[in-house]
Amino acid sequence: MTIQDLTPALDEDRIADAALAEILFSPEGVQDPYPRYRTLRETRPVHHSKLGMWVFTSYDDVLAMLRDKAVGKNVEGFMHGRFGGQWQEHAALRRMGTSMLWANPPEHTRLRRLAGKSFTGAMVERLRDRIQHTLDELLDPIAEAGGGDIVNDVCYPLPLYTVADLLGMPREEAPALREPMRNFQRTFELGLTAQELREADEGAQFSDDYFADLIDRKRRQPGDDLVSALIAITDAESGRLSPIELIGMCNMVIGAGFETTTHMLGNGVRAFAQHPAEAHRLRADMSLLDSAIDEVIRYDAPVQIVVRTLTEPRTVGGVQIEAPAQLILGIGAANHDPAHVSRPEEFRIDRRETASVSFGAGIHTCMGWRLAKLQAEVFHSTMLRRFSAFDLQEQPVYRPRLTLRGVESLRIAVVNA
Template sequence: MSSQNASSLSLVEVMQTRYQESPYPLYHQLREHDPVYWDEAAHSWVLTRYKDVLSALRDPRFTAARFTFDTSGFPAEFQQAIEPPIRALTRQMLFLDPPDHTRLRGLVSKAFTPRVVEAIRPHIQQLVDQLLDTMQTEGQTDLIEHFTYPLPAIVIAELLGVPPEDRERFIIWSGDFGALLEATDISADDAIRGLYGVNEFIQYFRHLIAQRAQTPREDLLQALINAHEGQDKLSEDELLGNCVLLLAAGHGTTTHLIGNGFLALARHPEQFAWLKAHPEQAPLAIMELLRYDGPVQATSRVATADMQIGDKHITAGQNVIMCLGAASHDPEQFYDPDNLHLDRKENHHLAFGQGIHYCLGAPLARLEAEIAFASLARRLSQAKIADEQAVQWFSGIVFRGLGKLPIVLA
């Protein structure tokens, strides 16, 4: 199939209501139809086979510099206002190649080393216990609102040096940022709305950075500020853009991991019982929950050279979507992929990506999830979904998570 022939199926269909509950049947259809196909609706090649996704994520012939916005269609009065957030977003390490990516990641990674992350284990356990104590005073509650949102938001806010009490604001701004990443065919109105939200996010960090000039502190934000002023020479756009990235990515995806995972366990009580009986196996269980229904379902790159993937010819300049969710359900790689096996040993899932852009916060996300699920198994393994009809998903091409998960506490 040439790049001009559209498949009758499209990855864009994943946003339809019928696939919100589970996108994996669509992924299987796409893979069986053609594991490397041109998706006219997404205007991109789509990879759904594990070996192709893994290879592409590691291939230096792909560039991550893919965040572009054509502002020519926007009203003239808005173009000047939205230029700063666009400029800052393009300097996030998510959208950079070496050497800029190497420099930024090297700086920020110091805050996410296994030793640094492990040191905050007691504090995360304390937060989990406090949230569960409050929840258990109620007979029924929403797990997303009262547990999966606040926990990662508090942790990353404290690590970065942002007042945790501001989390309601940056959850909203993170949603604006996520909408810009998610959109495949965004309208001018939606783009302006999202960019204005990101601009508020950036102004918020400008204010915090100005405060630090008077009262420096020991945290990740201060380390980034010091690098901006020092030999690493972080530009202002790099400083602001990556503050937004760290705060938004640091809580959003972990929120979805814990929410998606709890729902999977509630629907598989025998697996929940296994985790309760084997709390020391929480790290293994997290790997399977990430594979089974991960928070990040896809990422993309742009080809910088002509290349061959499978039997298809990819042309330089074309976009390629690597479908992580499909790869993690590929039966050629995983035994019984559509069923949950918390004791799965061979589990090289791609939920955190692969290659130089492998998720920087993966150690922190895993630790938060391990503590959360070990505690949930100990204290809430008998909890039931209060109303299946009230469970609210948002399932896009990139992100997958829950907006509401009402539960009855046993």
């Protein structure tokens, strides 16, 4: 083999690494990662990056890895690789080490079984009327003023209050958890500064202490809520949740339940505002609501990447990968793969194509997908019913994060129906 034979492959590696660096570290890549995903997918859909991690950007490969039993979570290896041997000294990283989100079978199976006995579809559906009432109250000031910051005034408090109601938290206590949880969730990003890690530790400790107190209150005075159900639940095979596991479940529900849903709702408003013809179509035909919500979740997913560990050798896309290997699975990239989605950069509410991977797949499929979709259905149908039009008043600016993708604020002007 000559150097001429090697040059095209080397060029492709450089192109792929440059695209990945822009996605992860540049303001332009954070604002709009999708053209960079396309470059990666067309150049190196299975790419061994300079970070030492394998990056997947095609739909088929991402879905296969999400479903593969040899692809799991190696919290010890991942944390040690990122933060060194002292990672357990950090409250935020210790939490990740004990979370169901990072567990593998059989521990993951046990925790998910116990959580599933309490977090049921019936429990979620009981929240519908409360979600509608809360949303109507939050939208009243927007309607009266002719607009406002829909993200911070509506898309943030709606899921936060919804998850608080689900857990059995007093609503007045919920806002205090916003910043601690947002700071903790920086640990999901691949780029994390020392200052951000300190703030994440403080946030983790704050919410751990809060939920320890809430659990103690629910032991003394249980109610018709998820925390009380998690305390009481038992299983002949799985036993009960330990105190640490209970706190971990509460943190997982509040963290995943409001931050990602806030982004999902805000990203959806942006999509409808920038595609008014699609908003008009849905107003005229609400039978399209289900497919419209699926399109919102596909078009600009609130979770863009997930990290996994490969424990057995695999050949993916014709590329041999030795184990163990750290993987970056491109959820946002897979959702925009033209091999499965025709004209993926278009926002079309009547798509009937391949399901997105925004909620994951396999054993780590998001447990809260029903609650997220319920809130999206109530939110977008209400927005379209109450307002005959809504327009962006400023260019959306995305938060400087990729794993969890959403805008900092979104000011809109509305026309009451």
